[in-house]
Amino acid sequence: MALRCCVVEQTRLDTARIQAARRVIDPIFLDTPLYLCEALERDLGCTVSIKLETANPVGSFKARGTEVVASLLADNGSRAVVCASAGNLGQALAWSGRSRGLDVTVVASRFAPAAKLDRIRALDARLELVDGDIEMARERAAAVARYDGIRLVEDSLDIETCEGAATIGLELVDTVPSFDAVLIALGGGALATGVGHVVKALAPEVEVICIQPLGAPAMTLSWRQRRVVTTDTTNTIADSVAGRHPIPEVLDDLLLVADDTVLVKEASIIAGMRMLLDRAGLVAEPSAALGIAAILEDLDRFAGQHVLTIVCGNNVDVDAYHRWVGTAPIHTS
Amino acid sequence: MALRCCVVEQTRLDTARIQAARRVIDPIFLDTPLYLCEALERDLGCTVSIKLETANPVGSFKARGTEVVASLLADNGSRAVVCASAGNLGQALAWSGRSRGLDVTVVASRFAPAAKLDRIRALDARLELVDGDIEMARERAAAVARYDGIRLVEDSLDIETCEGAATIGLELVDTVPSFDAVLIALGGGALATGVGHVVKALAPEVEVICIQPLGAPAMTLSWRQRRVVTTDTTNTIADSVAGRHPIPEVLDDLLLVADDTVLVKEASIIAGMRMLLDRAGLVAEPSAALGIAAILEDLDRFAGQHVLTIVCGNNVDVDAYHRWVGTAPIHTS
Numbered sequence: 142m143a144l145r146c147c148v149v150e151q152t153r154l155d156t157a158r159i160q161a162a163r164r165v166i167d168p169i170f171l172d173t174p175l176y177l178c179e180a181l182e183r184d185l186g187c188t189v190s191i192k193l194e195t196a197n198p199v200g201s202f203k204a205r206g207t208e209v210v211a212s213l214l215a216d217n218g219s220r221a222v223v224c225a226s227a228g229n230l231g232q233a234l235a236w237s238g239r240s241r242g243l244d245v246t247v248v249a250s251r252f253a254p255a256a257k258l259d260r261i262r263a264l265d266a267r268l269e270l271v272d273g274d275i276e277m278a279r280e281r282a283a284a285v286a287r288y289d290g291i292r293l294v295e296d297s298l299d300i301e302t303c304e305g306a307a308t309i310g311l312e313l314v315d316t317v318p319s320f321d322a323v324l325i326a327l328g329g330g331a332l333a334t335g336v337g338h339v340v341k342a343l344a345p346e347v348e349v350i351c352i353q354p355l356g357a358p359a360m361t362l363s364w365r366q367r368r369v370v371t372t373d374t375t376n377t378i379a380d381s382v383a384g385r386h387p388i389p390e391v392l393d394d395l396l397l398v399a400d401d402t403v404l405v406k407e408a409s410i411i412a413g414m415r416m417l418l419d420r421a422g423l424v425a426e427p428s429a430a431l432g433i434a435a436i437l438e439d440l441d442r443f444a445g446q447h448v449l450t451i452v453c454g455n456n457v458d459v460d461a462y463h464r465w466v467g468t469a470p471i472h473t474s
Numbered sequence: 475m476a477l478r479c480c481v482v483e484q485t486r487l488d489t490a491r492i493q494a495a496r497r498v499i500d501p502i503f504l505d506t507p508l509y510l511c512e513a514l515e516r517d518l519g520c521t522v523s524i525k526l527e528t529a530n531p532v533g534s535f536k537a538r539g540t541e542v543v544a545s546l547l548a549d550n551g552s553r554a555v556v557c558a559s560a561g562n563l564g565q566a567l568a569w570s571g572r573s574r575g576l577d578v579t580v581v582a583s584r585f586a587p588a589a590k591l592d593r594i595r596a597l598d599a600r601l602e603l604v605d606g607d608i609e610m611a612r613e614r615a616a617a618v619a620r621y622d623g624i625r626l627v628e629d630s631l632d633i634e635t636c637e638g639a640a641t642i643g644l645e646l647v648d649t650v651p652s653f654d655a656v657l658i659a660l661g662g663g664a665l666a667t668g669v670g671h672v673v674k675a676l677a678p679e680v681e682v683i684c685i686q687p688l689g690a691p692a693m694t695l696s697w698r699q700r701r702v703v704t705t706d707t708t709n710t711i712a713d714s715v716a717g718r719h720p721i722p723e724v725l726d727d728l729l730l731v732a733d734d735t736v737l738v739k740e741a742s743i744i745a746g747m748r749m750l751l752d753r754a755g756l757v758a759e760p761s762a763a764l765g766i767a768a769i770l771e772d773l774d775r776f777a778g779q780h781v782l783t784i785v786c787g788n789n790v791d792v793d794a795y796h797r798w799v800g801t802a803p804i805h806t807s
Binding site: 169172173174177179180183191193197198200260263264418423424456457459463467 | 502506507508509511512513516524528529531596597755757789790792796
């Protein structure tokens with residue numbers, strides 16, 4: 142445990158700074174519901190607690206980070222900010238920026254879910270679409286920042302985005318009874334390294350398991366090979382975690398805090414979304430069902446355990462969501 | 475305002491007792507999410523805040539009341555308790571009783587949603603089904619209580635059920651900015667009189683509007699005629715609020731705290747459920763969509779206002795829910 146604490150000390154995160162971050166985040170995003178969902182137990186063979194990050198004005202956990210960023214920018218007298226986003230960060234930054242008088246530009250893929258793009262626009266942000274994926278959006282956002290001379294928010298690389306996400310971890314570790322494992326969606330890595338840092342610092346006995354779709358495995362492959370591995374394409378419905386170019390600094394942190402990384406099939410993600418709807422009455426976007434998908438793919442591993450999964454977003458296109466969940470109810474043996 | 479305060483003093487509720495009730499309710503049911511849902515604004519023409527009472531172990535607000543009941547029973551050394559339930563009270567009493575070592579019997583209609591009945595059983599309660607509606611279940615529960623010599627919990631009549639629900643009101647009134655109106659599902663009346671009492675005591679300028687389905691209008695007709703009006707049948711998908719025999723004491727309180735009562739069509743309830751799913755990513759059971767249904771039926775009345783609606787339950791049968799919400803997305807002009 143002493144060793145583990147030393148290891149965690151080597152991440153870019155700092156527990157005291159994460160505690161300080163809580164104080165600049167609008168309370169509407171903090172102290173989110175955390176509860177045991179017994180209706181999931183029978184199908185999954187384990188005790189499942191839900192940490193719900195969707196019942197807020199932007200429908201995802203991302204505002205925890207953008208609140209920290211926007212608060213610092215406002216304190217420094219900044220007027221404008223730009224980010225690339227798969228859709229959720231953009232909404233969150235638009236919300237946090239608007240309430241502090243910042244001009245927000247979001248660069249996104251034109252293939253991002255229409256609901257996410259609509260909601261970014263509705264929050265008064267300037268939305269610029271690129272004819273490519275999130276990696277192209279990241280390049281374009283960097284160019285906008287250079288051209289306009291404004292702050293570029295880089296999700297997972299910028300420490301504030303990790304610290305904001307890490308505040309979820311603070312809300313997990315003082316729970317009694319504690320968990321055997323925490324299941325975290327893995328995309329750019331802010332959520333996984335943020336929550337992972339706090340869990341390993343304050344409850345090191347809890348297993349930190351990060352989950353990615355088989356169709357977007359770059360960060361998982363990087364973690365396994367302990368070096369950055371990129372992919373040429375992605376192929377997943379989990380748009381929020383579909384990056385191809387892991388950030389080296391984030392990988393370094395992930396190597397220190399993740400006990401395991403798991404890749405799951407698309408069918409399992411869909412089954413997870415349906416199970417959350419049918420059993421828990423929760424709308425989850427695909428990335429938010431990765432934890433349930435991981436349990437479904439390895440029931441033996443989690444049998445009898447108490448696992449926690451973070452339902453991290455509920456921003457879906459209605460038509461797609463009905464296609465995924467709208468057929469006959471799930472039946473597991 | 476002084477007059478209004480005096481009027482509220484005449485209800486069976488007491489604000490100090492409601493504040494005390496908070497202290498015996500498991501915190502997992504308290505301080506639930508309350509947030510502005512901008513995505514609803516465009517369709518509804520008003521600002522809508524959501525008070526979400528579904529992200530907890532029983533999927534409805536009812537545990538606030540059963541926690542108060544079960545806590546008192548445990549303090550008094552009681553061993554058993556019985557209630558009639560449309561499904562949500564039974565789950566809540568089963569949860570609250572189990573954690574305090576009470577034997578819980580729930581009497582319900584065999585026509586209640588299967589998901590609700592399954593979840594009552596899963597919480598270790600004894601479930602007895604009657605071949606009739608909630609009114610027959612109430613009679614049977616009373617008979618069980620007499621025969622077994624155990625406490626009968628009567629929803630809305632027993633002051634603890636109202637005080638528990640009223641704790642929601644405490645969480646509404648210290649919100650800034652305040653609301654123009656609070657939209658509350660009206661069934662037996664615990665939620666409406668509980669929240670209504672607190673709102674009228676502490677924020678009397680806020681309009682308290684109670685909503686019932688046209689197919690189950692007994693309490694609304696009673697409020698309008700200022701005397702108990704019963705109906706022979708009900709015909710609504712909103713199973714949680716489908717009573718026929720209003721309780722006189724509850725009607726007296728409702729007459730003191732409700733500014734208006736509204737009856738809505740089944741089609742509006744379904745449209746409300748779909749709008750909460752499509753725009754807000756929320757699963758609402760029919761009774762939890764009554765507030766949105768009321769706005770949809772009278773857009774002019776609420777135009778430009780800031781209204782709050784309590785999403786009070788999410789326990790639905792999956793097949794029925796898919797039938798209600800599973801078709802093409804809503805399009806409003």
